[in-house]
Amino acid sequence: MENPRNVTVVCYLEKEDQLLMLYRNKKKNDVNGGKWIGVGGHVEANESPEECVVREVREETGYTLLDYRYRGILTFCYNDEPAMYLFLFTSDRFTGEQTECDEGELKWIPKAEIDQLDLWQGDRIFHKLLETRDDFFAMKMVYEGDTLVECTLDGKKVEVS
Amino acid sequence: MENPRNVTVVCYLEKEDQLLMLYRNKKKNDVNGGKWIGVGGHVEANESPEECVVREVREETGYTLLDYRYRGILTFCYNDEPAMYLFLFTSDRFTGEQTECDEGELKWIPKAEIDQLDLWQGDRIFHKLLETRDDFFAMKMVYEGDTLVECTLDGKKVEVS
Numbered sequence: 455m456e457n458p459r460n461v462t463v464v465c466y467l468e469k470e471d472q473l474l475m476l477y478r479n480k481k482k483n484d485v486n487g488g489k490w491i492g493v494g495g496h497v498e499a500n501e502s503p504e505e506c507v508v509r510e511v512r513e514e515t516g517y518t519l520l521d522y523r524y525r526g527i528l529t530f531c532y533n534d535e536p537a538m539y540l541f542l543f544t545s546d547r548f549t550g551e552q553t554e555c556d557e558g559e560l561k562w563i564p565k566a567e568i569d570q571l572d573l574w575q576g577d578r579i580f581h582k583l584l585e586t587r588d589d590f591f592a593m594k595m596v597y598e599g600d601t602l603v604e605c606t607l608d609g610k611k612v613e614v615s
Numbered sequence: 616m617e618n619p620r621n622v623t624v625v626c627y628l629e630k631e632d633q634l635l636m637l638y639r640n641k642k643k644n645d646v647n648g649g650k651w652i653g654v655g656g657h658v659e660a661n662e663s664p665e666e667c668v669v670r671e672v673r674e675e676t677g678y679t680l681l682d683y684r685y686r687g688i689l690t691f692c693y694n695d696e697p698a699m700y701l702f703l704f705t706s707d708r709f710t711g712e713q714t715e716c717d718e719g720e721l722k723w724i725p726k727a728e729i730d731q732l733d734l735w736q737g738d739r740i741f742h743k744l745l746e747t748r749d750d751f752f753a754m755k756m757v758y759e760g761d762t763l764v765e766c767t768l769d770g771k772k773v774e775v776s
Contacts (some may be wrong), residue, residue, distance in 0.1 A: 502690035529663035
C-alpha cells in the first residue's frame with residue numbers, strides 16, 4: 455500500500471526554554487531547504503499521526519517520546535500542489551541520546567531567538583500560538599512560493615505582512 | 616486537482632441534550648449503510664478540515680455553523696483500504712432550517728439513547744469520550760469488516776469487546 459503524501463506531522467521538542475530546531479541543509483530539491491523547522495515527516499500506510507510522531511522523532515533525533523501533546527492542525531497549501539495536512543505536536547518528555555539527523559542540522563535554540571531564524575512566515579505565527587494557546591488550534595496557510603498570501607486561524611482571517 | 620479521499624470530517628450537532636444523527640439508508644454500496652453516524656464527508660482540494668465541516672454541515676443538514684469545536688482525530692483502518700484520517704467536531708451553535716439529507720435520514724436522538732443505535736463499535740467509545748473529555752483526543756481503530764480488532768486512545772491500547 456502506498457504511503458499517503460498529504461498527511462504529515464511536525465514536533466517541537468522543548469527543554470529548558472529551548473526548542474529543538476532542524477536546519478534543513480542536507481536534502482536536494484527540499485521545499486524546506488535553508489529553513490529551520492521542527493522534526494517530522496509523512497505518515498506511513500495505516501499509521502496514525504500519534505504513531506508517526508513517535509517514529510519520526512526517534513528516527514530524526516534519537517529521542518524516544520514519553521509523552522506528547524497534539525497542539526494544532528495546519529492546512530498547508532503550496533503553489534499548485536495538493537494541500538498537506540500537518541499535525542503539530544510538542545513534547546517536553548523524552549528520553550535517550552541525541553543523534554545526527556539525515557535531513558539537516560539539529561540545534562537547541564532559545565525560544566526567545568526562534569523568530570530570528572529563517573522560518574516559513576506562517577511558522578512565526580504558530581510559534582507565537584504555541585506560547586499563548588493552550589487549546590487545539592487550526593491554521594490554514596496558502597503560499598505562493600515563499601510568500602504567505604493567505605492565513606486563517608480557527609476559520610478567521612489573519613493579517614499577513 | 617483530485618480531491619484527497621483519505622481526509623474526512625464528522626460533526627455531531629448538539630441541542631437540548633440530543634445529537635443530530637444520520638441513519639445511512641440512501642446510498643448504494645455504502646460502507647456506513649444501516650449505521651447511525653454524524654454528518655460529514657471528505658475534504659475537497661485545498662480545503663481545510665474546518666472549512667470542510669462548515670460546508671458539509673450546510674449541505675447535509677441546511678444548518679450554518681456559527682462555531683464548532685475540534686474534539687479529536689480518528690485514524691480509521693478498514694480491511695485493506697488506506698487509512699482514513701477523520702476529524703471529529705461538535706457544535707452547539709448553528710442557525711438555519713433543517714433540510715433533508717441525500718445520504719440518509721436525519722434524526723435528533725437523546726444522548727442517553729445513542730448507545731442503543733446501530734453504531735460502529737469504535738463510535739460507542741468516542742461518544743463516551745465526547746461526554747467525558749474536554750481536551751483533544753486521538754483514537755486509532757482497526758476494523759476487519761464490522762469488527763473492531765484493535766483500538767488505541769492517545770497511543771495506548773484500549774480493550775475491545
